[in-house]
Amino acid sequence: MKRSLYKNLRIKLISITLVVSVGPLVLLGAAIYYQFGKLYKERINDQIRHMARSQSNAVDVFLKERTTILAMMVETQSFESLSNQENLTRLFWKINRRAEGLGLVDLGVIDSQGNQLAYCGPYNLKGLNYYQQPWFDQVLRRGKFISDVFMGFRQVPHIIIAVKGACDNGCWILRATIDSEIINRLVRSAQVGTSGDAFIVSRKGVFQTRPRFEGAILAQSDIDTQRFGEGTTVVEKIEESGDVRYLGGAWLKDSEWMLVISQIAGQRHGWLAGIRNTEILIIATGCVVILFAIVLISHTLVRHLEQTDNEMSELNAQLIQQDKLAALGKMAAGIAHEINNPLAVIGEKAGWMEDLLAEEEFQNSDNYDEFADSISKIEDHVDRARKITHRMLGFARRMEPRLDDVEVNQVLDQTIDILANHASINDIEIHKSFADRLPVIASDQSQLQQVFMNLINNAIDAIGKDGNIDVRTQLDKGWIRVVIEDDGPGIPEPVQKKIFDPFYTTKPNGKGTGLGLSISYNIIEKMGGRITVDSTLGKGTTFTVSLPLVLPEKK
Numbered sequence: 001m002k003r004s005l006y007k008n009l010r011i012k013l014i015s016i017t018l019v020v021s022v023g024p025l026v027l028l029g030a031a032i033y034y035q036f037g038k039l040y041k042e043r044i045n046d047q048i049r050h051m052a053r054s055q056s057n058a059v060d061v062f063l064k065e066r067t068t069i070l071a072m073m074v075e076t077q078s079f080e081s082l083s084n085q086e087n088l089t090r091l092f093w094k095i096n097r098r099a100e101g102l103g104l105v106d107l108g109v110i111d112s113q114g115n116q117l118a119y120c121g122p123y124n125l126k127g128l129n130y131y132q133q134p135w136f137d138q139v140l141r142r143g144k145f146i147s148d149v150f151m152g153f154r155q156v157p158h159i160i161i162a163v164k165g166a167c168d169n170g171c172w173i174l175r176a177t178i179d180s181e182i183i184n185r186l187v188r189s190a191q192v193g194t195s196g197d198a199f200i201v202s203r204k205g206v207f208q209t210r211p212r213f214e215g216a217i218l219a220q221s222d223i224d225t226q227r228f229g230e231g232t233t234v235v236e237k238i239e240e241s242g243d244v245r246y247l248g249g250a251w252l253k254d255s256e257w258m259l260v261i262s263q264i265a266g267q268r269h270g271w272l273a274g275i276r277n278t279e280i281l282i283i284a285t286g287c288v289v290i291l292f293a294i295v296l297i298s299h300t301l302v303r304h305l306e307q308t309d310n311e312m313s314e315l316n317a318q319l320i321q322q323d324k325l326a327a328l329g330k331m332a333a334g335i336a337h338e339i340n341n342p343l344a345v346i347g348e349k350a351g352w353m354e355d356l357l358a359e360e361e362f363q364n365s366d367n368y369d370e371f372a373d374s375i376s377k378i379e380d381h382v383d384r385a386r387k388i389t390h391r392m393l394g395f396a397r398r399m400e401p402r403l404d405d406v407e408v409n410q411v412l413d414q415t416i417d418i419l420a421n422h423a424s425i426n427d428i429e430i431h432k433s434f435a436d437r438l439p440v441i442a443s444d445q446s447q448l449q450q451v452f453m454n455l456i457n458n459a460i461d462a463i464g465k466d467g468n469i470d471v472r473t474q475l476d477k478g479w480i481r482v483v484i485e486d487d488g489p490g491i492p493e494p495v496q497k498k499i500f501d502p503f504y505t506t507k508p509n510g511k512g513t514g515l516g517l518s519i520s521y522n523i524i525e526k527m528g529g530r531i532t533v534d535s536t537l538g539k540g541t542t543f544t545v546s547l548p549l550v551l552p553e554k555k
């Protein structure tokens with residue numbers, strides 16, 4: 001019952017302390033992890049947005065540069081001069097020689113009817129009519145035009161840049177083809193890391209450059225351009241692997257194309273995952289250390305509490321025992337008092353009968369001896385009963401000791417004298433070894449004598465026949481110690497605990513009252529001293545009475 005109480009207390013203590021200490025730690029860890037994740041996401045977003053913007057700017061500049069060159073040619077050269085095949089060829093080679101990187105594949109001049117009047121390039125396209133081409137109309141309307149990527153006659157991906165010129169006879173168009181591989185190369189420089197990709201898609205999601213991983217130029221991509229807002233936008237896409245793919249889209253070419261930067265941020269393996277794992281490790285270690293400390297502290301606390309509780313209940317038991325003794329004492333006193341009166345009468349009558357027996361008429365009686373023997377037995381037993389009642393009264397009275405000037409050695413001498421005869425009959429020698437000049441103390445001489453008498457008597461009884469009793473006195477730091485040592489049979493360990501209990505005796509019925517030691521214990525305790533016992537079975541027993549050194553002038 002009590003065990004489970006302490007167990008419950010221990011569990012409660014551990015769980016409450018755990019919640020209070022580990023809870024905030026885990027919360028803090030979660031908060032840090034969340035903040036890190038947010039920061040990481042923001043950083044990646046910024047990076048991708050920046051890359052998409054700068055890469056789209058580069059492509060925009062690339063296209064603008066080529067459009068400007070064509071516009072410059074239209075403005076600086078007349079229609080007549082450019083529509084001349086020879087002039088156009090010369091110009092084309094001049095441009096290509098000076099700026100190969102321009103990626104100009106061919107150059108053509110088209111009149112307002114759509115006829116290609118002059119053409120310079122790897123194909124024989126001179127004389128073709130472009131009037132039906134969808135871009136033709138757009139150039140005339142807008143002044144310039146940049147096509148999406150298409151295969152054309154050569155089955156090579158390319159784009160067309162066309163610029164409108166004006167002359168007296170109407171409008172004309174200067175048209176150039178650009179190899180889309182150049183744009184490919186430009187975009188590819190933004191394909192970073194092992195998972196990074198960069199490509200251009202049209203508004204319908206058709207690849208305008210070759211993506212690094214899945215898909216081909218002019219193939220349909222899975223990019224939904226509707227998801228991207230104006231300017232530069234970053235959207236997230238969860239991959240099958242659980243990783244997050246960030247797609248940064250920036251519009252270019254009058255919002256006809258979108259440059260897409262794609263980057264995977266590993267949730268499970270990346271930088272963030274590393275931080276998370278380290279954090280989990282730190283928090284877990286912290287939790288284990290805290291748990292260990294909590295268990296240890298709770299265990300120690302509860303054990304301490306248990307110990308204190310046990311001491312308290314032991315103390316309580318002692319108090320109860322003392323109460324019981326007090327009640328017993330009162331009862332014993334009452335009984336002793338009641339028995340004393342009839343005993344006195346019996347004693348008196350026995351004495352009177354003894355006196356009568358001395359008279360002559362009884363002397364000659366046939367039963368004289370029997371009478372005399374009976375009367376003496378009555379007197380013996382009355383004496384014995386008186387002794388018992390006397391002791392019971394002494395036990396119950398517990399009166400304060402009367403203080404005399406007491407020389408302990410002297411009291412012992414007197415006691416030993418009284419018992420010397422009793423001892424020598426039983427071949428027991430009593431050896432004295434007293435300390436010189438023991439201080440005189442303030443104590444109750446007769447009570448002290450009663451104690452010494454009890455102890456020496458017990459020793460004689462224990463030895464039975466033939467043995468030794470040592471009686472020593474010592475002065476020891478404010479105490480007078482009286483040691484009574486016998487070489488009797490000793491007291492078994494479990495019995496030692498009971499010998500100071502009232503009425504505890506091992507003597508045969510009618511021989512001992514079992515009050516001697518308990519009375520002695522009470523007397524010495526009242527005097528502020530102690531009685532202790534030390535006994536070894538088969539070797540003997542030593543009782544030590546310690547008396548405080550209360551000097552007479554201090555009484």
Ligand SMILES: Nc1ncnc2c1ncn2[C@@H]1O[C@H](COP(=O)(O)OP(=O)(O)OP(=O)(O)O)[C@@H](O)[C@H]1O
Binds near residue numbers: 513
């Ligand atoms: N010196 C000793 N050696 C061995 N046993 C002892 C010794 N002193 C006391 N005892 C044991 O302690 C018990 C209690 O002693 P206590 O003096 O209280 O009562 P008692 O001697 O039995 O009775 P009474 O004192 O009335 O004669 C004894 O019965 C005995 O068993």
Ligand SMILES: [Mg+2]
Binds near residue numbers: 457512516
């Ligand atoms: Mg005794």
